[in-house]
Each structure stands twice: as C-alpha cells, then as structure tokens.
Amino acid sequence: xxxxxxxxxxxxxxxxxxxxxxxxxxxxxxxxxxxxxxxxxxxxxxxxxxxxxxxxxxxxxxxxxxxxxxxxxxxxxxxxxxxxxxxxxxxxxxxxxxxxxxxxxxxxxxxxxxxxxxxxxxxxxxxxxxxxxxxxxxxxxxxxxxxxxxxxxxxxxxxxxxxxxxxxxxxxxxxxxxxxxxxxxxxxxxxxxxxxxxxxxxxxxxxxxxxxxxxxxxxxxxxxxxxxxxxxxxxxxxxxxxxxxxxxxxxxxxxxxxxxxxxxxxxxxxxxxxxxxxxxxxxxxxxxxxxxxxxxxxxxxxxxxxxxxxxxxxxxxxxxxxxxxxxxxxxxxxxxxxxxxxxxxxxxxxxxxxxxxxxxxxxxxxxxxxxxxxxxxxxxxxxxxxxxxxxxxxxxxxxxxxxxxxxxxxxxxxxxxxxxxxxxxxxxxxxxxxxxxxxxxxxxxxxxxxxxxxxxxxxxxxxxxxxxxxxxxxxxxxxxxxxxxxxxxxxxxxxxxxxxxxxxxxxxxxxx
Amino acid sequence: xxxxxxxxxxxxxxxxxxxxxxxxxxxxxxxxxxxxxxxxxxxxxxxxxxxxxxxxxxxxxxxxxxxxxxxxxxxxxxxxxxxxxxxxxxxxxxxxxxxxxxxxxxxxxxxxxxxxxxxxxxxxxxxxxxxxxxxxxxxxxxxxxxxxxxxxxxxxxxxxxxxxxxxxxxxxxxxxxxxxxxxxxxxxxxxxxxxxxxxxxxxxxxxxxxxxxxxxxxxxxxxxxxxxxxxxxxxxxxxxxxxxxxxxxxxxxxxxxxxxxxxxxxxxxxxxxxxxxxxxxxxxxxxxxxxxxxxxxxxxxxxxx
Numbered sequence: 001x002x003x004x005x006x007x008x009x010x011x012x013x014x015x016x017x018x019x020x021x022x023x024x025x026x027x028x029x030x031x032x033x034x035x036x037x038x039x040x041x042x043x044x045x046x047x048x049x050x051x052x053x054x055x056x057x058x059x060x061x062x063x064x065x066x067x068x069x070x071x072x073x074x075x076x077x078x079x080x081x082x083x084x085x086x087x088x089x090x091x092x093x094x095x096x097x098x099x100x101x102x103x104x105x106x107x108x109x110x111x112x113x114x115x116x117x118x119x120x121x122x123x124x125x126x127x128x129x130x131x132x133x134x135x136x137x138x139x140x141x142x143x144x145x146x147x148x149x150x151x152x153x154x155x156x157x158x159x160x161x162x163x164x165x166x167x168x169x170x171x172x173x174x175x176x177x178x179x180x181x182x183x184x185x186x187x188x189x190x191x192x193x194x195x196x197x198x199x200x201x202x203x204x205x206x207x208x209x210x211x212x213x214x215x216x217x218x219x220x221x222x223x224x225x226x227x228x229x230x231x232x233x234x235x236x237x238x239x240x241x242x243x244x245x246x247x248x249x250x251x252x253x254x255x256x257x258x259x260x261x262x263x264x265x266x267x268x269x270x271x272x273x274x275x276x277x278x279x280x281x282x283x284x285x286x287x288x289x290x291x292x293x294x295x296x297x298x299x300x301x302x303x304x305x306x307x308x309x310x311x312x313x314x315x316x317x318x319x320x321x322x323x324x325x326x327x328x329x330x331x332x333x334x335x336x337x338x339x340x341x342x343x344x345x346x347x348x349x350x351x352x353x354x355x356x357x358x359x360x361x362x363x364x365x366x367x368x369x370x371x372x373x374x375x376x377x378x379x380x381x382x383x384x385x386x387x388x389x390x391x392x393x394x395x396x397x398x399x400x401x402x403x404x405x406x407x408x409x410x411x412x413x414x415x416x417x418x419x420x421x422x423x424x425x426x427x428x429x430x431x432x433x434x435x436x437x438x439x440x441x442x443x444x445x446x447x448x449x450x451x452x453x454x455x456x457x458x459x460x461x462x463x464x465x466x467x468x469x470x471x472x473x474x475x476x477x478x479x480x481x482x483x484x485x486x487x488x489x490x491x492x493x494x495x496x497x498x499x500x501x502x503x504x505x506x507x508x509x510x511x512x
Numbered sequence: 513x514x515x516x517x518x519x520x521x522x523x524x525x526x527x528x529x530x531x532x533x534x535x536x537x538x539x540x541x542x543x544x545x546x547x548x549x550x551x552x553x554x555x556x557x558x559x560x561x562x563x564x565x566x567x568x569x570x571x572x573x574x575x576x577x578x579x580x581x582x583x584x585x586x587x588x589x590x591x592x593x594x595x596x597x598x599x600x601x602x603x604x605x606x607x608x609x610x611x612x613x614x615x616x617x618x619x620x621x622x623x624x625x626x627x628x629x630x631x632x633x634x635x636x637x638x639x640x641x642x643x644x645x646x647x648x649x650x651x652x653x654x655x656x657x658x659x660x661x662x663x664x665x666x667x668x669x670x671x672x673x674x675x676x677x678x679x680x681x682x683x684x685x686x687x688x689x690x691x692x693x694x695x696x697x698x699x700x701x702x703x704x705x706x707x708x709x710x711x712x713x714x715x716x717x718x719x720x721x722x723x724x725x726x727x728x729x730x731x732x733x734x735x736x737x738x739x740x741x742x743x744x745x746x747x748x749x750x751x752x753x754x755x756x757x758x759x760x761x762x763x764x765x766x767x768x769x770x771x772x773x774x775x776x777x778x779x780x781x782x783x784x785x786x787x788x789x790x791x792x793x794x795x796x797x798x799x800x801x802x803x804x805x806x807x808x809x810x811x812x813x814x815x816x817x
Contacts, residue, residue, distance in 0.1 A: 055692065076694040091689035093682050095807060104682050105693040109675045 004067065006031040006193050007052075007162060012061035014047055016405055019397075021047040022058070023217040029162065034184050034194045036208035036225070038201075039237060040437040042407040044217040045197045049164045052195075053085040054078040079107060084160030086151040086168055094140035098122070098150050101139055105154045125156050131179075143297040152183070162193045169203055181207045199437045201230050213237055234438070258322060259283045260426055260457040261307060266316035268302050275299045275481035277306060280316070282476065282483065284426065284457040289448065291472030291489075292461045293497050299481035300461045301343055304428045307459060308340050309333045320426070334363060339424035341415055341432050343461075349415045352404025359403045360385045360418050367422075388421035389413075393443040409436050416444055420451070427451060427458045433467060445471060465494050477501055515645075517773075521765050522649050527723055528768075529761020530657045531556070534715035535739035536746060536753040537667050538584075538708040543743055544671060545704040546684040546808045550606030551591050552712050553736025554613020559584040559716025561617040561624075564727045568624060573632045577656070577717045584713020585706045587613065592705040596698050602810055614730055621727045631725040632656060632718075654722040656714065661754055663711075668750040680704055684806035712736075734787065741790040744797055748806060763789045 005028035014022040021044045029035050037045040050056045052063065054072040063070055065081055072078050078085075092101050099119050103109065106118070119135045126133055131149040139147060148168065155163050169177045184194055184207055198204060204211055208225040213236035220236045261284040270276030277299050284290050294300050305311035306318070309330045318326045320336060334340070342349045350359055361368045361381045368377050382399055389396050394413045397406055403414065416432060429448065433441035449471060452458055462468050468475060469489045477485040477500040485492070485500040535552060542549045549555075563580030567573045587609075594605040632654040641651040671677035679700055682690040687697045719735075720727055738760055746752035767785040770777065 053692075074694070075692050076696070079694045085692075087692065091686070091692040093685040093689050093807070095685050096682070100678060100682075103675075104678055104690065104695070107694065111674055111676065113673060113675055113678065115673075 003030070005029060006066060008062075008064040008067075009048070009052065010062045010064070012048060012051060012063075013059045014044075014051060014056060014061075015059060016047075017401055019405070020217050022051070022061075025061075025214070025217070025219055027212060027219070027222075029193050029195055030210075031161075031193050032188055032191045033209040034188055034196060034207055034225075036204040036211045037195060037197045037214060038199065038204055038211055038233060039214035039220075040199065040409075040439065042216075042410050043214040043237075045214050046166055046407065048214070049085065049166060049195060049197060052078070053083060053164060055085075079158065079160070082159065082161040083164070084155035084158055084162070085164040085166065086148070086155065087166050092139050092147060092150065095138065097136055097138050098133055098142070099135040101150060102135075102154050102157060106158050121157060122153060126153055143295075152180070161191075162195070163187065165194065165196045167197055167199075169198065169200065177203070201233055201438075204228070204233065205230065237437075257285045257287065259319070260286050260321065261459070262319040263306070264317045264319075266306055266318065267314045268306055268311050269314055270481065275302070276314075277302050278481045280306075280481075280483055284459055286425070286455045286457050287452055288473040289452050289458040289460050289471050291468035291475045292459065292478060293465060293468055293475060293501055294478035295463075295501050298478045298501075300478055301430070302481070303478070304340070304342070304430055304459065304461055307426075307428055308338060335366075337422075337425035339419035339422075339427045341419050341427070341429045343430040349419075350403050350411055353402050355400050356397060356403050356406070356414060357381050357385065357399040359414065360399075360421075363418065364422070384421045385417060388417040392417055392420065392447050394440060409440065412436055413440060416447070420447055423454070423456075424451070425456055427456055428461075429458060430461045431463065432460070433462075433464070465497060469494065517769065519645060519648055521762065521769050523652070524765025524768060525758055525762035526653065526657060527761070528764040529757040529759075530660045531715040531718040531723070532735060532739055532742060532760050533660045533664060533753060533757035534656075534711050534718065535736055536742040536757055537664055537750055538711035538715065539739050539743045540746070540748050540750060540753060541667060541671070541680075541704050541711065542708040543809055544684045544748055544806055545680045545701050546687060546806055546811060547595060547701060547705065548602050548606065548740075548810050549588070549591060549609075549705070549708065550603060550737075550740065551588075551609025551613065552606075552739055553732055553734065554610040554617075555584045555587050555591075555709055555712035556716035556719070556732045556736050557613045557617035557730065558587045559713030560720035560731060561621040561716075561727060562713070563717035564624060564629070564720040565620060567629050567631065567721055568627060573629070573721050576721050577632075577714060580713040580717035580721075581710040582713070584711070584716065585709035588705045588709025588712065589702070592702050596701050596705075610736070618729045621729070624727045625729075626726070628726050629721070631720075632722040654718075656718045656722055664750045664754050667711075671750065676700075676703075681806070684808055686808055687811075715739075738786055738790050741793055744805075745793045747797075760786055760789060 007029040009025060009027040012022050012025045025044070025048055027048070037049070039045050047056060051058045052072065054074045054077050057073060063072060070081060072081065072083075093104070099115065099122060102122055103113060103115070103118050122135045126149070131153060133142075133146055133149050133153065139150065142150070152168070168180060187194060196208065205225065205228060210222060210224055211228050211233065212222040213220040213233060215237060223232070261282070263280055263282040266277050266280045268276040275298055280303065282290070282303070292300050292303060302311055306313060309328055313326055317324060320333065320338070325333065340349070351362065354362070357378060361376060368381050369375070370377050385399065386396060392413070394417060397410055403411060406414065412434065413436070419427070427448070432448065433444050436444060445467070448458055448460070460468065460471060472489055475487055475489055475492065475497065476483045477497055479501060485497070535556060538555070539549060539552055559580035562583035563576040566579040567576035570576070591605060591609045594600040595602050634652050634654055635658070637651040641647040671681060679690060679695045682693065683695065683697045683700055691697055716732065719731055724731060742753060742756045742760060746756040763786045767782045771779055771782055
C-alpha cells in the first residue's frame with residue numbers, strides 16, 4: 001500500500017477583504033481515504049477546497065500532486081488533474097435538464113453531442129449507486145436532495161480521482177446520507193481520494209478515515225477517525241467546552257390565547273414538481289413554536305411563502321392578529337411584526353453586493369429613513385444590528401463589506417440578526433440553523449425559544465427532526481402539500497413522524 | 513385584384529423577413545450567451561455598406577456578402593472588447609456601437625449614394641418557378657432568402673446539439689456554473705459575438721444587395737431594434753425566429769403595399785406598423801411567467817477572486 005500522499009497542500013494562504021480565510025494551511029490527502037474537514041463556519045474549510053479546485057487563486061502556498069508541484073489556476077486546470085468538487089451552493093443551471101447539466105461538465109466530448117449515449121451512461125452510474133434521477137427533468141424542478149445527486153453523478157461521470165464534497169449531507173434525508181456514505185466506501189475501495197467538509201460530528205465519526213479540524217483559518221489538528229471522539233473534536237474546533245442546548249419547555253401556556261395566525265382551507269398553485277398547498281388549516285398562538293416536519297418539497301416552502309404573502313392563496317382565508325389579511329402586501333405583513341428567515345438566505349433575503357449594514361436596513365427602510373426619506377439613519381441601523389448580534393451571541397463582522405464576501409454561515413447569522421432585531425411577533429423560520437456550527441446553532445435556537453417565551457409565535461420549518469422535537473410546542477407533518485398529522489412532541493415518536501413524512505400512513509404506528 | 517395583392521404581400525413578407533431573420537439569429541446567439549447587443553442596427557449598417565461598396569468595386573455580389581459578413585463579425589469584436597474584456601455596461605456600449613455604425617457607414621457610403629448595382633439576382637428554380645402563383649410565391653428569390661431557413665436550422669443545431677452550443681447556453685444562464693464546469697466564458701462569448709456579427713452583417717447585406725440594390729444612409733430604419741424584440745417573441749429560439757421574422761416581414765410588406773397602392777391612411781401611421789407590432793409583442797410576451805430568457809442576460813462574467 002502506497003503511503004505517500006496523493007495530494008499535498010503546503011502553507012496555503014488566502015485573504016479576502018477584511019478576512020484572512022486561510023493562514024498557512026498544510027494538508028495531506030491520501031488515495032483510498034475519506035478525509036473530513038471539520039470546523040466552525042468561516043473556519044476556512046470551503047475556501048481551502050475552492051483553492052484546490054481552482055475556483056480561488058491562493059495568495060501564496062504550494063500544491064503538489066504525487067509529489068510534483070502543480071499550478072491550479074482554474075477549475076479547468078483542476079479537472080485536468082482529475083480533481084472534482086461538489087459545491088455547497090450547487091453550480092447548476094436550473095433552466096437546463098439533468099443530462100445537459102452533466103454533459104456540460106464532461107471533458108473530451110466530441111463536437112457533436114451524442115445525447116443518447118450520455119443519458120445511457122447517466123442511467124448506468126445512477127443505477128449502480130442507487131441514485132434515482134430522471135436525466136430529462138429540468139434541474140429547476142428537482143429538490144435540493146436530487147440536485148445534490150446530480151452533482152455527485154457529474155463527478156463520477158467525469159472520472160475525477162480526487163473528490164471534494166462541500167457539506168454533501170446538508171439537505172439529504174437520513175437514508176440518503178447512508179447511501180452517500182456507501183458510495184464513499186465504494187469509491188474509497190477503488191482508490192479514490194475523498195475530501196469532505198462538514199460540521200456534523202456524527203457523520204465525521206461515521207465515515208472519515210482522517211479528520212482535519214480547522215479553526216479561524218488555521219489547522220487546529222489532524223487525527224485518525226478511529227481515534228477521534230466527539231469531545232476531542234469539539235475541543236479542537238472551539239478550543240473550549242460549549243454548553244448543551246437549551247432543553248425544551250414542557251408546558252404549553254399558549255392554550256386559550258387568541259390565535260396570532262390562522263390559515264383556513266388554504267390552497268396554492270403548484271409549480272413544476274413542487275406541491276402546492278391543499279386545504280391547509282393552521283393556527284399559531286402567541287407563545288408557541290409550531291414545527292413543520294416533512295421531506296423537502298412537500299409544501300413547506302409554499303406554507304412559509306403563503307404566511308408571508310409571497311405566494312397568493314388560490315382558495316382559503318388567512319388571518320393575522322385577528323384580522324383577515326389574505327390580500328395584504330408583503331410590506332404590510334412585515335410591518336405588522338412578521339420576521340422571515342428564508343430557505344435560501346443568499347437568494348431570498350440578502351443582496352450580495354450591498355454592504356452588511358445596507359442589507360440590515362433593507363427590510364426596514366421606512367423605519368430608518370430620516371427627513372422624510374431623504375437620508376438614512378445609519379447610526380441606528382448599526383446599533384440595532386450590533387445589539388441583535390450580541391443578543392444572539394454571534395461574532396460581529398465588519399459592517400461595511402459587501403454581504404456576499406461573508407461565508408455561508410455568517411450570512412445566515414446576519415439574516416437571523418436582522419430578522420430578530422425588532423422583536424417580531426410572528427417568526428417564519430426556514431431551517432434557521434442550516435449551515436451554522438454547533439455553537440451558533442445553539443444560540444439561534446436559544447433566541448427562538450426566548451422569543452417564544454416573550455410571547456412571539458413561531459413557524460419553524462426544519463429537516464432536522466431532533467431540532468423540531470427539541471424546540472416545538474406543536475408539530476405538524478406535511479406530505480404532498482397537505483398537513484397529514486398534527487401532534488405534540490410528547491405524544492408522537494420520531495418514527496411515526498418519519499412514516500407520516502414519507503406518506504406511509506402509520507402502517508407501523510406505535511410499533512415502538 | 514385581391515389575388516395578386518396577397519401574392520405580393522406574401523413574397524414581400526419573405527423578402528423583408530429575410531434580413532430580420534438573420535438579424536434575429538444574430539441577436540439570439542449573443543443573448544443566449546448573456547450579451548444584449550443593442551448595437552445590432554450598427555452592425556447591420558456596416559454590413560450593408562461594406563457589402564455594397566465591395567460589390568460596386570468588384571462587381572461580384574457574392575464577394576459583397578462575404579465582405580459584409582466579415583465586417584459585421586469584426587465590428588462586433590469592438591463591442592466584445594468593451595463588454596467582455598472591459599466589462600463595460602452592455603446597454604450603453606450597444607447604443608454607442610449603433611451610433612458609431614450609423615456614422616461610419618454614412619461616411620463609407622457617402623460617395624456611393626445614388627449608384628445602383630445589379631446585386632443579388634433572383635434565382636428561378638427550374639420547373640418549380642414556372643408553376644403559376646406557387647412559383648412566384650416560393651421559388652423566385654435570391655440566394656440569401658433560400659439560405660435563411662437552413663441557416664436558422666444550422667444555428668439551432670449549433671446551439672442545441674453541440675458541445676459548443678451547450679457551453680454557450682450555460683454561460684448565458686449562469687457563467688459561474690459554466691466556469692466551474694471548466695469552460696472559458698470570455699472566450700466563448702467572443703466566439704458567439706463573432707458569429708452574431710457575421711449574421712448581422714449578412715442581414716445588412718441582404719438589405720443593400722438584394723432588396724434595395726442601392727445604398728442610403730440609415731437604410732436599416734430600425735430593423736436591428738425590431739430584431740431585438742423578435743428575439744423575445746421567438747423566446748430565444750432560432751426555429752421560432754423563422755415564424756416571427758415572417759410575421760414582421762409581413763407587417764413591413766403590408767405597409768409597403770398599402771403605400772404603393774395609395775390606401776388613404778397617413779403614410780406616417782403605415783411606417784409605424786412594424787414598430788407598433790414590436791410594442792404589442794413586448795407587451796404580450798414579456799409578462800409571461802417563465803419565459804425563456806437566459807438567466808444571466810445582461811451580465812458579464814466577472815471572474816473569481
């Protein structure tokens with residue numbers, strides 16, 4: 001067995017305006033191993049891997065492949081060296097089909113494409129690894145999970161030898177994660193090198209041969225997977241012990257209060273493969289968290305959009321604060337005290353080329369305007385943002401940099417801080433902890449439960465069943481646009497929710 | 513009376529529709545790769561004047577078409593340098609290119625005003641052109657008319673059946689994704705603009721060499737802009753562009769025929785007909801949900817850090 005590294009990174013350094021993302025990072029990757037990169041958000045894992053893939057150019061440092069120094073100046077170069085990457089934000093073209101997206105990525109195709117043979121190859125590989133993806137479907141119709149499979153298929157078909165995965169399990173269902181790890185194992189056996197970025201401890205322990213922990217742009221340590229424990233990894237990640245998440249509150253004092261939000265028989269248009277809402281009845285009272293469970297694409301997004309008013313009801317009535325608001329504009333809904341943390345923060349809640357503080361002011365331009373809108377009170381914007389960040393116990397990035405320069409997790413933090421700044425009465429939260437590391441996720445959860453205790457109503461949409469059970473006072477389960485189950489976390493088991501989510505209506509009910 | 517009128521409107525539609533089709537294909541190729549070229553009018557004018565000058569000097573209209581195509585391609589490279597390499601604003605650069613084309617073509621063509629050429633003659637297809645009515649409607653045109661639909665099919669094939677076309681469309685949708693897939697967005701955009709320029713140049717050449725057979729300042733009279741609207745009408749698809757061009761060619765032809773026959777409607781109103789149609793098209797089609805505009809239209813790949 002060859003034990004000299006396939007790939008060596010030495011002293012990689014990369015800075016962005018206001019941030020030193022990688023500070024003299026060394027890393028070895030061997031053939032036939034799964035190498036996990038673990039670290040908080042903004043620790044520099046993604047940046048390092050994007051340098052390796054040629055997406056960023058390093059300020060300094062050396063990359064060696066099989067001992068030979070190589071220059072990787074673009075993804076094209078990286079692919080010449082058979083390095084492939086699955087990005088955190090998928091680089092796919094929604095308007096094109098799965099087959100076209102994959103074809104685009106394949107090297108050395110003839111000028112005239114033989115689409116039939118490409119589709120055949122896609123079907124072969126996807127069958128071998130149990131990925132069921134229709135090659136003819138346009139990508140905008142796919143769920144996040146399916147889009148990820150397309151990304152993995154791309155790499156497999158393009159014959160990459162070093163595979164980089166940037167948080168591959170972020171949006172996969174549990175059995176899909178197991179499937180992915182099975183793929184990892186198969187690839188490993190064939191001598192592929194796999195690098196895998198994550199902040200989920202369990203996954204690292206489940207599948208990594210070696211683990212490199214990064215902290216603030218530096219390597220905090222590299223240990224063998226077989227020798228790692230959860231506490232040793234946490235210590236490397238944070239350099240200090242962190243407290244446990246807040247426990248869930250038992251009682252539900254919301255009973256008997258007047259509903260904050262009420263949906264009566266709401267339907268929406270269904271678009272593409274996503275399910276529109278069908279006859280949805282939902283009540284949220286002040287001081288309760290209503291959790292929405294479901295496999296992504298079963299109407300959760302539409303539910304959140306309908307509550308905020310982004311999506312119109314084709315049938316049904318909505319009440320907010322006891323008033324009928326079916327035809328209110330989004331601005332009216334927001335001004336009445338509704339906060340919205342969307343599914344895709346960068347796409348739906350943020351303006352990447354505006355600065356952090358401009359992003360902050362964006363949803364409240366009326367409130368921050370002075371002299372009848374002729375100027376803006378930036379002082380107030382900054383102090384509100386600062387106060388909100390401090391309440392959330394988040395680190396504070398410089399306010400003048402364009403938001404797009406921040407890491408995915410930091411953008412999520414800024415959106416949370418913005419939405420929570422004005423003590424909203426109703427909070428619509430999509431995956432509020434997605435992309436956050438353990439510590440930030442805990443403070444985000446804490447702020448949600450604190451808001452609840454102070455009387456806010458919260459609609460919490462999450463794929464993390466543990467989080468839903470931990471935080472929610474009531475749970476609803478969505479399947480194909482309908483609410484198929486409603487219960488409290490005490491009265492229903494995770495397994496039952498799982499069956500409801502997948503549409504197998506309680507065949508195994510109460511079996512455990 | 514009605515029969516010959518309809519026949520002349522039909523053959524007029526095909527004549528006037530041909531430069532529109534070439535121009536629409538030109539704009540569609542550019543826009544599929546994310547670049548809006550409002551300078552198309554200028555490119556057409558350059559093509560028209562270069563084609564005409566070459567034909568006057570060599571007496572060979574085919575050389576004229578070739579020269580027009582090349583000139584159009586090169587003129588578009590100026591635009592490419594501005595919007596791709598210099599990352600200049602596409603709309604402002606396009607308008608500047610248009611006015612530049614108007615001025616430059618007027619200067620080149622100044623001494624040729626009034627000269628006439630034989631130009632591209634009708635090629636009567638043996639036997640077929642002899643059939644009454646049908647012969648006049650379908651088999652009595654110049655070479656650029658006959659080649660227009662095959663060229664549209666060729667552009668479609670390039671865009672939708674080749675690796676190059678796939679990359680091109682990918683760049684128009686999401687240049688970052690295309691870059692991540694190992695494509696070179698800037699090089700492909702230059703290539704697309706060159707081909708677009710060739711098509712634009714041919715569009716202009718058809719006006720001066722086959723339709724007017726003379727040169728007049730600003731003889732395109734806004735057809736370049738009509739083509740920009742036609743691209744939207746045809747949903748950025750070369751095959752649909754054929755139908756769109758025929759429709760607009762029909763509008764132009766109708767207007768000309770009505771003026772020729774002295775229909776008692778203000779000639780100014782008649783002149784407006786094709787452009788009013790453009791407005792109608794934009795009003796109807798632009799608002800449709802999920803119309804097929806390339807996702808990254810108007811933006812140029814900025815590169816990565």
